[in-house]
Amino acid sequence: MNETGAGSGAWAIEVEGxxxxxxxxxALTGICLKVGxxxxxxxxxxxxxxxxSLIKILSTLMKPSAGxxxxxGSDISKVPSEVRRKIGLVAxxxxxxxxxTVYENLKFYGKMYDVPNLEEQIHxxxxxxxxxxxxxxxxxxxxxxxxxxxxxxxxxxxxxxxxLLDEPEVGLDPHAIVMxxxxxxxxxxxxxxxxxxxxxxxxxxxxxxxxxxxxxxxxVYQEHKDRIDxxxxxxxxxxxxxxxx
Amino acid sequence: MKNGRGKLRDDxxxxxxxxxxxxxxxxxxxxxxTEKYAGAVQRIFYFHVPLxxxxxxxxLVVFVGSILYLWKRSVIWDAIAWxxxxxGVVFTSLVLITGSIWAKAAWGIWWTWDxxxxxxxxxxxxxxxxxxxxxxxxxxxxxxxFSAVLGIxxxxxxxxxxxxxxxxxxxxxxxxxxEGGLAPTMLVALLVCVAAFTVLYILLVRHATSLKILESxxxxxxxxxxx
Amino acid sequence: xxxxxxxxxxxxWKDVLxxxxxxxIVTAVxxxxxxxxxxxxxxxxxxxxxxxxxAPGILWVAFTFAGILGLNRVFAIEKENSSLAGLRLCxxxxxxxxxxxxxxxxxxxLVIAAVITPIFLVLFNLxxxxxxxxxxxxxxxxxxxxxxxxxxxxxxxIRARDIMLPILFLPxxxxxxxxxxxxxxxxxxxxxxxxxxxxxxxxxAFDIIYLVVATLMFxxxxxx
Numbered sequence: 001m002n003e004t005g006a007g008s009g010a011w012a013i014e015v016e017g018x019x020x021x022x023x024x025x026x027a028l029t030g031i032c033l034k035v036g037x038x039x040x041x042x043x044x045x046x047x048x049x050x051x052x053s054l055i056k057i058l059s060t061l062m063k064p065s066a067g068x069x070x071x072x073g074s075d076i077s078k079v080p081s082e083v084r085r086k087i088g089l090v091a092x093x094x095x096x097x098x099x100x101t102v103y104e105n106l107k108f109y110g111k112m113y114d115v116p117n118l119e120e121q122i123h124x125x126x127x128x129x130x131x132x133x134x135x136x137x138x139x140x141x142x143x144x145x146x147x148x149x150x151x152x153x154x155x156x157x158x159x160x161x162x163x164l165l166d167e168p169e170v171g172l173d174p175h176a177i178v179m180x181x182x183x184x185x186x187x188x189x190x191x192x193x194x195x196x197x198x199x200x201x202x203x204x205x206x207x208x209x210x211x212x213x214x215x216x217x218x219x220v221y222q223e224h225k226d227r228i229d230x231x232x233x234x235x236x237x238x239x240x241x242x243x244x245x
Numbered sequence: 246m247k248n249g250r251g252k253l254r255d256d257x258x259x260x261x262x263x264x265x266x267x268x269x270x271x272x273x274x275x276x277x278x279t280e281k282y283a284g285a286v287q288r289i290f291y292f293h294v295p296l297x298x299x300x301x302x303x304x305l306v307v308f309v310g311s312i313l314y315l316w317k318r319s320v321i322w323d324a325i326a327w328x329x330x331x332x333g334v335v336f337t338s339l340v341l342i343t344g345s346i347w348a349k350a351a352w353g354i355w356w357t358w359d360x361x362x363x364x365x366x367x368x369x370x371x372x373x374x375x376x377x378x379x380x381x382x383x384x385x386x387x388x389x390x391f392s393a394v395l396g397i398x399x400x401x402x403x404x405x406x407x408x409x410x411x412x413x414x415x416x417x418x419x420x421x422x423x424e425g426g427l428a429p430t431m432l433v434a435l436l437v438c439v440a441a442f443t444v445l446y447i448l449l450v451r452h453a454t455s456l457k458i459l460e461s462x463x464x465x466x467x468x469x470x471x472x
Numbered sequence: 473x474x475x476x477x478x479x480x481x482x483x484x485w486k487d488v489l490x491x492x493x494x495x496x497i498v499t500a501v502x503x504x505x506x507x508x509x510x511x512x513x514x515x516x517x518x519x520x521x522x523x524x525x526x527a528p529g530i531l532w533v534a535f536t537f538a539g540i541l542g543l544n545r546v547f548a549i550e551k552e553n554s555s556l557a558g559l560r561l562c563x564x565x566x567x568x569x570x571x572x573x574x575x576x577x578x579x580x581x582l583v584i585a586a587v588i589t590p591i592f593l594v595l596f597n598l599x600x601x602x603x604x605x606x607x608x609x610x611x612x613x614x615x616x617x618x619x620x621x622x623x624x625x626x627x628x629x630i631r632a633r634d635i636m637l638p639i640l641f642l643p644x645x646x647x648x649x650x651x652x653x654x655x656x657x658x659x660x661x662x663x664x665x666x667x668x669x670x671x672x673x674x675x676x677a678f679d680i681i682y683l684v685v686a687t688l689m690f691x692x693x694x695x696x
Contacts, residue, residue, distance in 0.1 A: 251620075315692055339620050342634075343649070354675075362621065365642050367646050368643075370639075370642070370643040371643045371644065373639075374639045374640050374643065377567070377636065377639060378626075378630060378636070381630040381631040381632050381636060382630050383629065383630065383631070384630075389694060390692050390693070391629075391630065391692075393692070394622070394689045394692050394693055395626075395640065397641070397685065397689065398619070398644060398682070398685055398689060400684070401681060401685055402643075402644050402646075402647070403677055405647045405674065405677065406646055406647055408647070408649035409646065409650045409651060409674055410646075410650065410676060412670060412671075413650050413654070416501060439518070444568070466557065
């Protein structure tokens with residue numbers, strides 16, 4: 001921390017003493033998390049652990065009640081516009097307009113982000129999520145899984161350095177999950193920084209460099225992927241979140 | 246929350262309010278002369294006018310509190326604005342009721358679409374909506390933010406509504422009060438009443454504000470224990 | 473600066489595109505407005521002689537209620553897949569979002585007015601060519617939509633939103649309604665410009681004040 005209170009800039013994401021309360025309910029308490037550039041961190045936790053609140057704060061959608069968040073060294077409460085350019089967000093909701101075509105949706109968001117060579121970029125991302133054939137179909141006519149892939153394409157249309165994923169597989173059928181996972185795999189293969197929340201243990205671990213367990217609004221456990229295997233992690237996860245039952 | 250000095254100030258205020266209210270009653274009902282034409286019912290004027298003044302003051306406080314809340318995001322400003330809106334709505338309701346009684350006696354009708362009556366009614370609706378927004382908000386800070394927006398947008402509306410409705414029609418006894426038509430003793434009585442109701446307003450808002458702050462403190466403490 | 477306009481236009485255009493596809497707002501609101509005109513016809517039997525006195529009121533009540541219905545829909549489209557969150561993620565000033573949405577609802581309302589006003593004039597046997605009425609409609613619609621867009625965004629996030637929008641919206645637009653009714657009456661009676669000047673000034677002042685206030689307040693109603 002330097003004297004201005006902004007992050008050092010050495011980390012892609014730097015969270016200090018983050019807290020969020022809704023009236024009297026505390027969704028997050030004393031969260032500290034540092035994510036390196038290109039790192040893929042997966043946040044696990046049961047429902048109501050505060051995963052969505054954390055993602056919403058990191059993506060500037062929600063203001064924290066306490067603490068600071070710096071992305072690439074800039075405080076999100078001070079320069080949101082600049083910060084917003086660096087973030088791509090995929091949530092359970094697609095943020096797409098059902099009555100517009102895939103192309104129109106991507107073109108709209110591309111314009112909002114001032115994407116250079118927009119036409120080319122639209123074709124790139126659509127090819128990447130393998131939906132070129134549906135480019136001129138209305139989003140409302142696509143299956144839920146396809147919509148989620150378009151949503152991922154929307155999230156990276158402006159080539160963000162940080163991608164936040166909030167349970168990207170919720171509500172998808174098994175086939176759609178396979179397709180979405182393929183896209184997510186190639187997403188984290190690049191040099192993007194990725195923070196993902198999920199309660200799917202296998203997949204979450206496989207894709208990540210580091211795992212975090214969030215429980216009742218606090219980080220109760222974090223470890224590098226190399227030092228855990230799925231069996232012991234499942235045990236750990238159950239131990240930390242058992243008291244919920 | 247409340248230190249010794251605050252308590253003392255409160256006691257002084259209660260005492261002052263009580264004394265002023267007694268004086269106001271005496272002035273309005275006994276000291277002031279009976280109006281020649283309107284008769285005894287004109288005495289409702291000593292309550293009607295101060296209530297209207299305090300109602301307006303209350304909404305001004307809501308306006309200022311709302312701006313400060315959106316700027317500083319401090320719960321105290323929100324509590325003051327909210328408390329003031331509650332008191333303001335009650336006082337404005339009383340203005341409409343006393344006005345109706347007076348209208349019945351003076352003009353023989355309970356209600357007339359006269360400029361100031363109508364403007365007051367519109368104002369009353371704005372602040373009822375303010376309180377409703379709080380009730381329908383999904384969480385406290387959202388209710389505070391949304392009602393602050395209305396507290397600002399609604400108050401800015403006051404002069405425009407007043408101007409528009411005035412142009413539209415007017416039959417209020419304005420001249421009677423402001424163009425020296427009022428006997429000096431009546432004016433003294435009115436001023437005492439205004440002072441009494443202003444102190445009452447300050448007392449009510451102080452108490453309602455500290456009540457709201459205590460409520461939110463209790464919620465926070467409850468929550469700490471649950472963790 | 474021109475980038476800002478381009479983004480305002482992008483928001484406006486995607487709303488127009490959606491509307492062209494679904495015709496949800498304009499059709500529904502139009503039918504509703506016409507129904508109100510017809511119902512008023514029964515309620516107030518505009519026999520000869522009284523028409524000029526009550527017609528302006530009927531037009532503006534129909535238009536106001538229709539406006540509320542339309543404004544309720546303006547943010548519904550942003551609620552469907554939480555796309556308002558998508559908009560809030562964009563690196564644009566919050567007022568860009570407001571102006572984009574405002575441009576959309578302003579246009580939809582004008583389209584509705586452009587259809588129902590001639591029908592209204594025909595139904596009540598009034599002269600059809602009234603350029604001054606067009607000016608009144610533009611001024612009133614601007615006032616309606618700047619207040620309405622702000623409160624539509626606000627009401628969208630609270631419970632009982634369908635009923636809360638009119639409760640929030642109507643008291644605030646009272647000056648516009650009075651101004652619109654008075655000036656329309658003047659136009660229908662063939663009165664001179666000078667008779668409606670003060671009212672036009674009030675409406676212009678209202679429009680400017682609420683454009684500024686709503687632009688400034690908008691970020692507070694969409695934040696979370």
